[in-house]
Amino acid sequence: MGRRLADIPGFGIDRVAAAAGADPAILRLENLDTDVPPHPHVVDVTRAAVGRDDANSYLPFSGLEAMKEAVATFIRRRGGPSYDPHNEVVITQGEGDNMLDALLALTDPGDEVIVTDPTYAGMIQRVRLVGAVPRFVPLRGDADGWRLDTDALRAAVTESTRVLFIAPSIPTGWVPSQQEWEAIADICRERRIMLLYWQGMEGIVFGGRPVITPSALPGMRDLTVTCGGTAFEQRLIGWRVGWIAASAELAPQLAMVHIYNGIVASGFAQIGAAAALGLGDDDVRPAVAEWEWRHHELVHQCAGLPLVPAHGGWSALIDAEACGLDAPELSRRLLEQKVAATPMTAWGETVAPRHVRLVFSNEPVERLALLGKRLRAALP
Incomplete structure (x- = not known):
């Protein structure tokens, strides 16, 4: 086995899903799926x-022109900067290979990449796969939600730091505030560090919070590489279409890496994804309202x-x-009570491993109403 795999653990979700099997009575809270079509x-x-x-x-390897144009329009509609769709957008096979493409282009072995704790395990392990080193900055969670420890963020930056890799919402539901984005941007501008921004859940915000696109902050357009996809907001998980938006200087390198990594995204899926982005946020808002309602029920059940x-x-x-x-023991006990939920063992350093993730997007409210009794039955 290659040494680069030595410190990379299993994903965890697959084991919980396999243990849950196909029992229809089990609440499926283990994986980021949704039944909102x-x-x-x-x-x-x-x-x-x-x-x-x-x-x-x-062909074309870097994506259909219609899909590139849809991405550039989408980012601009969200308040982001203008990107030349032909020279600054690369279409990829979902929201995984685009992260790896970007890390391969932005880092060398031994470079440090700052991520939050918790964050998406697929980000942490892709940092390791390219030979870089993840450095963790804690999120602080309480009854009001998650906040970034911006003092710890600044202290984590070293001469070896090359990238701040930020993914709102996954797995915590953390949505960076304007002040937190400003703190991140200040570091990038001062130290000429790249921001690798995962855009996938950007528009899934609750409580009337604003949607903030960090590449639009002063001086951040060319310091930001944006990775996005249609899996979440547009509910096109199986289409496997994503993108990278970056400066004209970086985009050709990202396109080259993508050719040797993903080759090309599905043509017919790109055509569907472009149509989805073209529908605009009028399609996204009802889905977000449904997920927010489900989250409200989850909070109620966990009172x-x-x-x-x-x-x-x-x-x-x-x-x-x-x-x-x-966390693994709580996950095991929950499964005995017919609740599938993933321990966050590999999703951070000190904060994440304490936690179990409860996905509320794939069960309707009437099913989520069963959670409270089952959850309490799993506790000592």
Whole structure:
């Protein structure tokens, strides 16, 4: 086995999902899925593209022009800067290979990449896969939600730091405030460090919070590499279409890495994804309202327990150790009570491993109403 794999643990979600099996009585809170369907127009457009010659090709490697234009329009509509769709946008196979593409282009082995604790395990392990070193900065969670320790963030920066890798919402529901984004941007500008921003859940925010696109902050356009995708807001998980938006200087390097990593995203899926982005936020808002309603029910079911509420996204974390258990044991006990939930063992350094993730996006409110009794039955 290659040495680069020595410190990379298993994902965890797959083991919980396999243990849950196909029992319909089990609440499926272990994985970021949703039963909120894509817009029917998007399904129709995708079906119509299947079998067409222009939708069944290796070319163009960096993505269909219509998809690139849809991404550039989407970012600008969200308040972000203008990107040349032909020279500054690369289309990828979802929201995983784009992260790896970016890390391969932005770092060398031994470089340090700052991530939050908790954060998406797929980010942490991709940092390690490229030979870089993750440095963790804690999020602080309480009954009001998660906040970034900006003093710890500044202290974590060293001469070896090359990238700040920030992913709102996953897995915590943390949505950075304007002040937190400003603190991140200050470091990037002062130290000429790149911000690698995962945009996937950008528009899934609760409580009327504003959507903030960090590449729009002063001086941040060319210091930001934005990785996005249509899996979450547009509910196109199986389409596997994502993107990278970056400066004209960086984009050709990112496109080259993508050719040797992902080659090309599905043509007919790109056609459907472009249609989804073209629908705008009028399609996204009803889905967000549904997920916020489900989150409200989750909080209600966990009343009195150490759940940190989400400000956005599809999941929230409960502190297993505050419940008197470690996270794997709470996950095991929950499964006995017919609740599948993933321990955050590999999702951070000191904060994440205390927690179990509860995904609220894939169960309707009437099913989530079963959680409280089952959760309390799992506790000592």
